[in-house]
Amino acid sequence: MRRALAPLLALMLLALPLAAQQSPPAPPPEQIVAGLSRDDVDITTSFDGSEIIIYGAIKRETRIPQGHPLDVIVAVEGPAQTLTVRHKERRLGIWINTSRVSIGSAPSFYVVATTRPLHLILTPAEDQRYRVSIPLAMRAFAGPMEVEDAVPYTEALMRLRQASGLYRQDDGAVRLAEQTLFRADVRLPANLVEGFYSTRIFLLRDGKVIDTFRAPIEVRKVGLERWLYRLALEQPFIYGIMSLTIAVAAGWGASAAFRLVKRP
């Protein structure tokens, strides 16, 4: 009897800490385990954009559930900015800015990569909750509203930002293999703003988010870029004098060089 109980007891003891750890919120049956090819991007003088590979796997205790297919969304978001969107109208034959909408917080960069078209894999309610799609990534209006309908302004912001490559929706850019391994290559453009970028990964089934994962990417200026940037902000007078000295020296240098060329 004792002999028969012993292994059972041992098993129970083993299971105890596991059960205690897992009991408060029931863990999702499928979880994201992910990594980034790099978690910092250095902006050097020759910086020409950067490629970040976001990869991972789905961890599960059970077998792959049948039915609704598994989908993955990867969203990379740059530091928020305040912006003003202005609208031109014709007055006395001239096109002038007549009205504006201030936007309190819009990401400086935003890319959404998905396994399949976004509207097929994410319900509007879940989109509202997690703010995944580009329109929802822009958050607040600021200042007094001068216009009745701000929608054309936010649409214009998205259109302009998409045209300049700062906002992107890449349907199908996330590759998912065997419902387990996924990978997304996210291209960061050259016109990046310094700051912390957030990476969010969503795991979905039936339009619902079943697990999320977050990781930061730090984008910062280094070397000469950093030194000049700091000097310009902290010692603007010295920076100004330095700019002028360079200008005058270059002007004199070119003049002297041409005299040398002309002489022989």
Added chain:
Amino acid sequence: MQIYLPIAEVAVNALVLIGLGGIVGLMSGLFGVGGGFLITPLLFFIGIPPAIAVATGANQVVASSFSGVLAHVKRKTVDFRMGWVLLAGGLVGSSAGVLLFNMLSRLGQVDLVVQLCYVVFLGLIGAMMLQESLRALHRARRSGPIKPMRRHQHGWVHKWPLKMKFRASGLYISAIPVLLVGAAVGVLGALMGVGGGFIMVPAMIYLLGMPTKVVIGTSLFQITFLSAYTTLMHAVSSNTVDVMLAVLLIVGGVTGAQIGTHLGARLRAEQLRILLALLVLAVCGKLALDLFLRPDELYSITPGILR
């Protein structure tokens, strides 16, 4: 060859910037204009934020004008006395212009005012210069050898008190109109984000009656100091001078300015003025079209919130 600009926070092609600087430098050496009225719109076009384009343009103008001044000093075509008096007026005007600029940006219509200023002034000056220089060229051609320019036209301007002798210009006129021209150019320069050479040159020729020969060197002399002042003001008040961008523009600019100055010595004054007039009119036409034609995109984004 992409290069990342630390203040503008954009990456641009370094060769494009050097080439752009070169073209503007050539204009600067050839015509005695700082080139601000060309460089600023061109920088907008390649995606540099406007505030940074204006401030950095001023810094570039310092280099190309200084290079041009040195070449003119060698040829003794700078009226220093005139330059200092113009500059005294210019600094006062520039400070007032910056105040006016800030007032207009609070009202939210600074872009429009700047554009209208460009169209009106470039149009007027371009048309005036073209007409005058075409007539001069016609006259010169008809009467064979080149007649010297009519100087010492004693107009109302010459009757004012506080007379000064400007030997290099061969003028004995009141300092008041000189100061006023300097101040007016300073105001417009600060308002339009340019050195003001394209206004200064015709003002010197037609208002003060200076000979074309010294006009260019003297204008460059004054512009060098005035845009140095503007650059410093921008760097201190709004941190909008991008030195990396400036260096690239300068490398092209100083080279262009030298070539322009030597080229200018070989061309006739009337021909130079026709070329400048056509250039001024072309820029004016482009800006006027932008104002009157329906733009492709009616919306625009500016950073920050205006209150």
